């Protein structure tokens with residue numbers, strides 16, 4: 001059976017909350033796709049630059065990056081660089097992105113700056129993954145407009161469902177306000193600790209409410225996922241046999257399946 005798969009797909013990893021596993025998921029999914037032979041571009045839209053640093057870039061490697069491309073008209077081709085992972089390129093994030101929302105608000109076509117900036121290189125990649133900052137500001141709006149799909153990573157804590165409902169409504173408002181933007185590809189439960197009742201309880205509530213939209217894969221708490229970035233390594237290079245690596249291999253397969261079914 002030949003698998004039907006579209007190429008040139010852009011995925012945004014979105015949640016206005018921090019610490020829910022956006023960056024870990026963006027980096028690990030990007031690396032998982034690259035390991036399967038896909039050409040992948042990871043775009044780091046967070047001022048912390050965590051995705052870039054996780055892939056072994058140092059602070060001096062962060063410029064020129066996404067900020068220079070979006071805010072200063074820098075050519076994207078000169079800002080994208082190869083990571084140590086074969087097939088995985090990165091457009092770095094940096095502190096300069098901290099003022100991006102303000103700077104973008106004065107620009108013409110302020111919601112489509114990222115889409116326009118990415119256009120020249122998109123065809124060179126099977127997947128472009130956008131790691132968003134923890135807000136629904138203009139950078140995230142740009143990411144939702146530039147993407148075909150979005151993924152929401154979420155930790156199954158108390159109040160997670162309420163936060164998710166609000167986030168989905170906010171994304172819907174953005175979609176309604178500006179026409180075609182990304183469609184939901186899935187909700188990803190992250191930092192799941194099966195020893196805790198809350199994981200099962202809240203995870204179950206989210207599955208009941210959102211049904212098939214929730215990925216079957218649950219990313220479990222795994223210390224290797226926390227350690228790998230400090231070595232500048234992806235989870236697959238740090239410990240391919242870890243639970244974290246297994247979870248993100250499963251997620252990669254599920255994402256490929258979902259995208260091919262759309």
Ligand SMILES: Nc1ncnc2c1ncn2[C@@H]1O[C@H](COP(=O)(O)OP(=O)(O)O)[C@@H](O)[C@H]1O
Nearest residue numbers: 018019020021022023024191220221222225226
């Ligand atoms: N499954 C996991 N197990 C253990 N630690 C994790 C896991 N996912 C993320 N982390 C850690 O939790 C913190 C927040 O994750 P991160 O991906 O940076 O979230 P976000 O980008 O949403 O702020 C980081 O220190 C990261 O290493």
Ligand SMILES: [Mg+2]
Nearest residue numbers: 022023046050
């Ligand atoms: Mg992050």
